[in-house]
Amino acid sequence: MGNVKEARSPLILHNAFLVTMDPAARVFRDGALVVVGDRIQALGPSAQILRDFSHLAAAESIVDLGSRFLLPGFVNTHVHSSQQLARGIADDVDLKTWLHERIWPYESRMTEEDSYLSTLLCGIELIHSGVTCFAEAGGQHVSGMARAVKELGLRACLTQSTMDTGDGLPENWSASSTDDCIQSQKELYKKHHNTADGRIRVWFGLRQIMNATDQLLLKTRDVAEELKTGIHMHVAEIPYENQLVMNTRKINHGTVTYLEKIGLLRSNLLAAHSVWINEEEFLLQIEFFSKAGVKVSHCPAAAMRMLGFAPVKEMLEAGICVSLGTDGAPSNNRMSIVDEMYLASLINKGREAYMNGQTNPTALPAVAILEMVTINGAKSVLWDNEIGSLEVGKKADMIVVNPFSWTMVPLHDRISSLVYCMRTENIDSVMCNGQWIMKDHKILNVNEEEVTSLAMQASDDLLRRAGIYLPKRMNYL
Ligand SMILES: [Zn+2]
DSSP: OHHHHHHHOOEEEEEEEEEOOOTTOOEEEEEEEEEETTEEEEEEEHHHHHHHHGGGSOGGGEEEOTTOEEEEOEEEEEEOGGGGGGTTSSTTOOHHIIIIIIIHHHHHTOOHHHHHHHHHHHHHHHHHTTEEEEEEOOBSOHHHHHHHHHHHTOEEEEEBOOOSOOSSOOTTOOOOOHHHHHHHHHHHHHHHTTBTTTTEEEEEEEEEGGGOOHHHHHHHHHHHHHHTOOEEEEESOSHHHHHHHHHHTTOTTOHHHHHHHTTOOOTTEEEEEOOOOOSTTHHHHHHHHHHHTOEEEEOHHHIIIIIOOOOHHHHHHTTOEEEEOOOOHHHHSOOOHHHHHHHHHHHHHHHHHHHHSSOOTTSSOHHHHHHHHTHHHHHHTTOTTTSSSOOTTSBOOEEEEOOOSTTTTTOSSHHHHHHHTOOGGGEEEEEETTEEEEETTEEOSSOHHHHHHHHHHHHHHHHHHHTOOOOOOSOOO
16 A cells, blocks of 8 residues: 555645646646646646645755746657767768668568667657657657667657569569558557557558558558547658659659649658648648648748748648657767757758748747647647646656756746757756656666667668668868
């Protein structure tokens, strides 16, 4: 009985600048929050919460946050966790080299153990940047990812990279048959969905339309619907993709119009990037997304580096749920969602000048960015009934930000400073599912130094096996 009582004993975090991100956009200047088990039991002004709950908690479970900020954990809606060991293998190269000579050889030689280490390394960076939940964009070894996510204490929607057709794949890595693609994902769903105390969910993956037959698109649509899970797919990434769809699928205006035609646009589709919404059919394609309730993951750094400007302002104005992602380490190098918040705001302000000939500093204001990384992120991963805001009854996924450093003071506008000033280093502690997974900058569940060293070794071995040798850029002596 003692243990049961101990497990249910509340944790009280008080004296916090508490940003709830709830529907009423409540912010408590001096707020407190009570965690019992994996959920939020209560929140409100510190004085009231301490009066009502402090007699129930052990002294060490009443934590004074010293006016630090308390926010919902961030949701990163597009990450290639198994590409973390490939950081730096494809910098400053053209798209074809990037994919055919670097990424596909790398991914095709990867073992489940590599994927496990890669996800551990990626997860460490995600946690440092305040992420408590991420959507995997699709990798080869979901079981390796699941093992790492379980150990890290994170929450994730894991997805297999799925392709049943496509040119340029490495010799040892031909596309699978349509049935194998569906079958293997069904098995992964059975094995991992709702595991790790409910922190892991399994989604269906479609790498991109150029690597999917119509049969695969339709079967994925139906099986995901049947299992009530999501589909993660790269959509309208580059002009060539739209062109190929027009040529091979005999339809005007490319990917989005085609996906609409075959009924793939649904509220469980998470469309990554969506940069090249067709110009001639721009408003109609945006309407297709908003009517169907499709979610869009905007990855500003990767878009700037590889793809182009995504019409984020227009999508948000049309009521589309847009969230933020980092993409993978070879397309961005930094897996910090905090950096993406800053970039998303700047890029979409700058894009206005490029599109309309005049600047618009009001585009994508700070609150919109905060929504994108919290509640919109939660909606994008179909989990907003439990995460994405600090509300009574929701899961205790939250972060403690210390703003009292040179990066953020003097804090005249605390909300905007979270977007325009905050750095990853300002995030002190991270809780997921009621458990601290980082405290005072220390990752708690895995040994960060050990993972770093094992990952460096595994990455060298993997590149050697894949025959990837990078040219020296300067005069190495
Ligand atoms: Zn991606």
